[in-house]
Amino acid sequence: MATLEIKDLHVEIEGKEILKGVTLTINTNEIHAIMGPNGTGKSTLASAIMGHPKYEVTSGSVTIDGEDVLEMEVDERALAGLFLAMQYPSEITGVTNADFLRSGMNARRDEGDEIGLMKFIRELDSKMEFLEMEEDMATRYLNEGFSGGEKKRNEILQLMMLKPKFAILDEIDSGLDIDALKVVSNGINEMRGEGFGCLIITHYQRLLNYITPDQVHVMMQGRVVKSGGPELAAKLESQGYDWIKEELGIEDETVHSEA
Numbered sequence: 001m002a003t004l005e006i007k008d009l010h011v012e013i014e015g016k017e018i019l020k021g022v023t024l025t026i027n028t029n030e031i032h033a034i035m036g037p038n039g040t041g042k043s044t045l046a047s048a049i050m051g052h053p054k055y056e057v058t059s060g061s062v063t064i065d066g067e068d069v070l071e072m073e074v075d076e077r078a079l080a081g082l083f084l085a086m087q088y089p090s091e092i093t094g095v096t097n098a099d100f101l102r103s104g105m106n107a108r109r110d111e112g113d114e115i116g117l118m119k120f121i122r123e124l125d126s127k128m129e130f131l132e133m134e135e136d137m138a139t140r141y142l143n144e145g146f147s148g149g150e151k152k153r154n155e156i157l158q159l160m161m162l163k164p165k166f167a168i169l170d171e172i173d174s175g176l177d178i179d180a181l182k183v184v185s186n187g188i189n190e191m192r193g194e195g196f197g198c199l200i201i202t203h204y205q206r207l208l209n210y211i212t213p214d215q216v217h218v219m220m221q222g223r224v225v226k227s228g229g230p231e232l233a234a235k236l237e238s239q240g241y242d243w244i245k246e247e248l249g250i251e252d253e254t255v256h257s258e259a
């Protein structure tokens with residue numbers, strides 16, 4: 001078992017404090033969900049854990065099995081087993097999807113132990129079939145011209161090929177129709193197991209109809225303010241967030257448009 005531990009994490013963007021002490025522990029074999037209104041710092045949490053240069057960690061810690069993640073370069077974080085599916089995946093012209101995946105897989109293996117081309121292709125084919133992806137998606141440039149849904153499916157393809165220890169999936173359900181939502185959920189459920197822990201960030205409960213999280217956390221104003229089981233997500237769906245604000249005596253803040 002491995003453990004990703006986030007302790008009292010404070011993060012600033014351009015001098016403004018966005019995360020005000022986030023504490024969260026995720027073990028492999030667990031799926032956690034973070035829900036919360038727009039602009040509360042969910043994506044900031046994901047980016048800070050992955051080491052995005054714009055996000056300055058001012059205090060707190062992030063560790064995997066006690067190893068300091070914040071000391072690591074971005075590529076070292078990936079090698080340590082972290083994976084981020086971004087809310088808005090970037091397009092990379094000139095690098096095909098297949099090449100990107102193969103080099104990512106090989107970077108995680110020892111020198112001399114690179115994955116053979118045929119083995120890679122077989123694995124890629126089977127995962128793409130599982131995710132009901134068009135064959136030409138492998139040879140197209142990474143995310144270039146991909147529809148919103150194709151990008152999200154492709155993030156799950158990366159997840160299934162790279163097999164990280166811990167995945168953070170930021171709004172992986174946004175912009176998906178119901179069929180794509182099922183495919184994406186199947187992919188995540190397929191990953192569930194001994195060597196895999198997952199943090200699903202979403203502001204809709206509907207994804208959690210297909211993936212039953214072990215724990216649900218509510219994030220507001222830069223903090224995790226409440227944690228519970230799957231029933232918490234259902235309650236948020238039916239009652240919104242106001243009851244939590246009342247319960248905790250949180251004052252209303254400006255609600256940001258899609259952040």
Ligand SMILES: Nc1ncnc2c1ncn2[C@@H]1O[C@H](COP(=O)(O)OP(=O)(O)O)[C@@H](O)[C@H]1O
Nearest residue numbers: 013018037038039040041042043044045256259
């Ligand atoms: N790159 C950035 N530059 C400036 N402000 C940012 C940046 N990213 C996020 N923010 C601000 O940080 C706050 C939290 O944003 P975000 O983490 O994206 O929220 P969420 O994902 O919960 O909707 C928002 O007020 C947002 O405007």
Ligand SMILES: [Mg+2]
Nearest residue numbers: 042043087259
């Ligand atoms: Mg976000």
